[in-house]
Amino acid sequence: MEKRATIKDVAEAAGVGVATVSRVLSGGSASPSTRERVLAVAAQLDYRPSALGRNLRQRRTGGMGLLVPDLTDTFYGQLAEGVLACARSAGEPVVLGSTGGDPEQEADLIGMLLEQSVDRLIAVPSGDAETWSPALRAGMTVIFADRLPAQSLPDDPGGTALADLLLLDGLSPAPQPPPQPQFQTRPRPLDVPAVVADDRAGIRTAVRYLRGLGHKRIAFLGGPGQHRRVAAFREAVGAPVDEELVVFGTGSRDSAYAAASGLFQSRPDLSAVVAGGNVLGEAAVLAARELDLRVPKDVSLVMYDDVPWAELCSPPLTVIAQPGRDMGYRAAELVLRSGGRKPRSVVLPTELIIRGSCGPHR
Amino acid sequence: MEKRATIKDVAEAAGVGVATVSRVLSGGSASPSTRERVLAVAAQLDYRPSALGRNLRQRRTGGMGLLVPDLTDTFYGQLAEGVLACARSAGEPVVLGSTGGDPEQEADLIGMLLEQSVDRLIAVPSGDAETWSPALRAGMTVIFADRLPAQSLPDDPGGTALADLLLLDGLSPAPQPPPQPQFQTRPRPLDVPAVVADDRAGIRTAVRYLRGLGHKRIAFLGGPGQHRRVAAFREAVGAPVDEELVVFGTGSRDSAYAAASGLFQSRPDLSAVVAGGNVLGEAAVLAARELDLRVPKDVSLVMYDDVPWAELCSPPLTVIAQPGRDMGYRAAELVLRSGGRKPRSVVLPTELIIRGSCGPHR
DNA sequence: CTGAAAGCGCTAACAC
DNA sequence: GTGTTAGCGCTTTCAG
Numbered sequence: 241m242e243k244r245a246t247i248k249d250v251a252e253a254a255g256v257g258v259a260t261v262s263r264v265l266s267g268g269s270a271s272p273s274t275r276e277r278v279l280a281v282a283a284q285l286d287y288r289p290s291a292l293g294r295n296l297r298q299r300r301t302g303g304m305g306l307l308v309p310d311l312t313d314t315f316y317g318q319l320a321e322g323v324l325a326c327a328r329s330a331g332e333p334v335v336l337g338s339t340g341g342d343p344e345q346e347a348d349l350i351g352m353l354l355e356q357s358v359d360r361l362i363a364v365p366s367g368d369a370e371t372w373s374p375a376l377r378a379g380m381t382v383i384f385a386d387r388l389p390a391q392s393l394p395d396d397p398g399g400t401a402l403a404d405l406l407l408l409d410g411l412s413p414a415p416q417p418p419p420q421p422q423f424q425t426r427p428r429p430l431d432v433p434a435v436v437a438d439d440r441a442g443i444r445t446a447v448r449y450l451r452g453l454g455h456k457r458i459a460f461l462g463g464p465g466q467h468r469r470v471a472a473f474r475e476a477v478g479a480p481v482d483e484e485l486v487v488f489g490t491g492s493r494d495s496a497y498a499a500a501s502g503l504f505q506s507r508p509d510l511s512a513v514v515a516g517g518n519v520l521g522e523a524a525v526l527a528a529r530e531l532d533l534r535v536p537k538d539v540s541l542v543m544y545d546d547v548p549w550a551e552l553c554s555p556p557l558t559v560i561a562q563p564g565r566d567m568g569y570r571a572a573e574l575v576l577r578s579g580g581r582k583p584r585s586v587v588l589p590t591e592l593i594i595r596g597s598c599g600p601h602r
Numbered sequence: 603m604e605k606r607a608t609i610k611d612v613a614e615a616a617g618v619g620v621a622t623v624s625r626v627l628s629g630g631s632a633s634p635s636t637r638e639r640v641l642a643v644a645a646q647l648d649y650r651p652s653a654l655g656r657n658l659r660q661r662r663t664g665g666m667g668l669l670v671p672d673l674t675d676t677f678y679g680q681l682a683e684g685v686l687a688c689a690r691s692a693g694e695p696v697v698l699g700s701t702g703g704d705p706e707q708e709a710d711l712i713g714m715l716l717e718q719s720v721d722r723l724i725a726v727p728s729g730d731a732e733t734w735s736p737a738l739r740a741g742m743t744v745i746f747a748d749r750l751p752a753q754s755l756p757d758d759p760g761g762t763a764l765a766d767l768l769l770l771d772g773l774s775p776a777p778q779p780p781p782q783p784q785f786q787t788r789p790r791p792l793d794v795p796a797v798v799a800d801d802r803a804g805i806r807t808a809v810r811y812l813r814g815l816g817h818k819r820i821a822f823l824g825g826p827g828q829h830r831r832v833a834a835f836r837e838a839v840g841a842p843v844d845e846e847l848v849v850f851g852t853g854s855r856d857s858a859y860a861a862a863s864g865l866f867q868s869r870p871d872l873s874a875v876v877a878g879g880n881v882l883g884e885a886a887v888l889a890a891r892e893l894d895l896r897v898p899k900d901v902s903l904v905m906y907d908d909v910p911w912a913e914l915c916s917p918p919l920t921v922i923a924q925p926g927r928d929m930g931y932r933a934a935e936l937v938l939r940s941g942g943r944k945p946r947s948v949v950l951p952t953e954l955i956i957r958g959s960c961g962p963h964r
Numbered sequence: 965c966t967g968a969a970a971g972c973g974c975t976a977a978c979a980c
Numbered sequence: 981g982t983g984t985t986a987g988c989g990c991t992t993t994c995a996g
Contacts, residue, residue: 293989549911655973
């Protein structure tokens with residue numbers, strides 16, 4: 241437990257001032273001879289600059305924060321791996337928090353990050369504009385990943401927020417939403433960049449695929465924060481959406497199971513289900529089995545997220561794959577490279593991977 | 603992007619000295635009237651003490667580091683959730699790193715944590731004593747989780763290290779290993795506390811269960827860092843272990859698959875497999891399917907780790923469940939409560955959950 | 965090109 | 981009880 245050498249030790253041993261050491265080590269200007277001597281001494285003393293001093297001086301902690309709803313959800317595991325890979329190659333620390341999908345815990349974690357002066361954050365958001373305003377007001381560089389916060393428009397209780405869907409819909413630039421009336425108390429959409437999958441295209445492709453198989457009654461099994469996917473589903477299915485076929489879990493595996501089970505029982509006439517995420521897909525498989533529904537004979541299933549175990553199911557699950565790892569990596573790149581400026585959003589492609597969980601409508 | 607209030611601002615606004623503010627906020631002594639005034643002003647100014655100043659002053663970053671091999675492995679996701687839950691309730695930050703099971707990356711991450719002055723660390727270790735000595739020498743409080751570093755004894759190339767097995771074998775206190783001869787260059791076992799599952803009992807139970815089903819040729823499909831489980835398997839199987847029935851992947855899903863596939867092909871006479879972790883179990887299921895081996899008709903399978911998708915397989919997988927979340931939570935508790943002292947190790951129970959992947963030996 | 969010095973925000977002696 | 985003060989290790993003006 242010996243104490244580490246400080247910059248002062250190095251300066252003395254090299255016979256130079258601390259400023260010179262600092263310059264040399266951060267690539268500043270110095271005469272070749274000095275530079276060499278300092279480097280030698282630093283190596284000799286096994287000097288590692290302390291992030292503590294630097295952080296205080298710069299009034300900011302390096303690295304980035306990462307907030308995800310649940311690490312036992314394999315997709316978020318992939319996302320996190322991507323972020324960590326990028327951070328590691330940059331030698332930057334990542335402060336991780338798991339929100340459980342709960343805006344309150346999310347707010348607490350944001351507070352913790354603020355206290356740590358972490359000023360760059362990648363988040364799969366659970367709260368709304370109110371939850372996020374402290375971070376934004378503090379000047380944090382925030383990048384959302386995988387989804388955007390719900391926009392609690394008064395007339396849109398389900399959080400479907402069409403404007404939100406329009407905001408990031410793939411290749412076609414979205415038209416600006418109409419200017420809000422002045423003195424409006426309704427929160428405006430957060431102007432935060434995001435790295436998300438092209439949900440609209442992904443869902444559309446899946447729905448068309450199912451349609452092509454002859455399915456008419458297609459259900460959507462959603463989770464919290466999936467307003468973009470639901471909206472895409474509604475759009476893909478077309479005008480008169482059977483509302484009973486759109487159900488939601490609250491995020492836990494139990495509630496996902498309950499939602500799936502309820503769906504199957506209340507509407508035995510449905511012939512296909514699109515699950516909005518892997519936890520929901522898992523629930524659908526379980527519920528179907530419990531109710532003796534055969535996949536794909538009795539019900540076809542498409543799951544959002546490709547995860548290793550999708551192939552283990554029998555039959556293997558047809559999925560809408562989104563690049564979780566890339567998503568994390570890209571987000572980390574953006575947040576690291578943003579020199580304070582606000583990065584641009586990124587939409588990543590999805591891919592329908594056809595395996596065995598969909599069959600023709602009987 | 604307004605700048606935050608500092609302790610000085612609060613002191614001035616409350617008409618007291620900075621020390622008093624500091625004391626009040628850290629629960630020190632102060633007269634009721636002062637305390638109240640300071641608290642009021644602090645709330646008023648929305649003052650949040652900056653961790654930066656405190657950290658530098660105390661020459662240590664709060665919170666803890668967490669190093670795991672791979673977050674897409676659901677078990678480590680569970681473990682991480684446990685750590686995060688404990689940290690969150692303590693309001694402490696967690697700096698996360700993913701090592702990919704690679705000692706070099708692990709060493710890099712340890713260096714990064716040292717640079718950040720993170721002095722408490724929970725790790726699923728991949729490297730050996732050499733990898734870990736920097737952390738230990740720097741006075742870090744380290745707790746291993748899930749497994750212990752391999753002890754590269756010269757005459758124990760497989761890393762089986764019986765002493766290691768004896769070190770933590772559940773309820774019975776282990777006998778002290780015989781004193782090492784002096785002048786020995788061989789590294790001694792690391793004296794680092796750990797939170798692990800009772801691998802010995804878990805494996806033993808599984809092997810007995812399979813034996814009870816009539817299986818004679820039982821294979822073990824292991825991964826890196828599983829020396830304790832292999833040793834337990836050898837012990838449970840008894841003296842003449844058929845070495846061809848003990849195979850290893852290197853950690854990646856690909857290599858796990860290759861190992862499983864190779865095993866099934868080279869030894870068609872085996873009738874049961876114990877997979878040392880969920881990634882290995884996944885590989886075993888996939889390889890068996892590819893080779894047209896039916897589970898459990900042709901081969902019985904027990905997998906270490908209970909993960910949600912184990913129930914999705916058909917048949918659902920019989921597993922040795924270990925409490926991943928608890929493991930993480932306990933480790934975090936230990937590392938947070940250790941006031942510098944070295945915590946005691948903890949061994950958590952496992953449970954054999956019988957589902958449908960094991961059948962009688964034909 | 966280099967060194968001296970001024971803090972960053974906080975805590976912990978130490979005086980009163 | 982409370983205020984004053986001295987740094988923690990580093991970066992960054994500002995002179996030389």
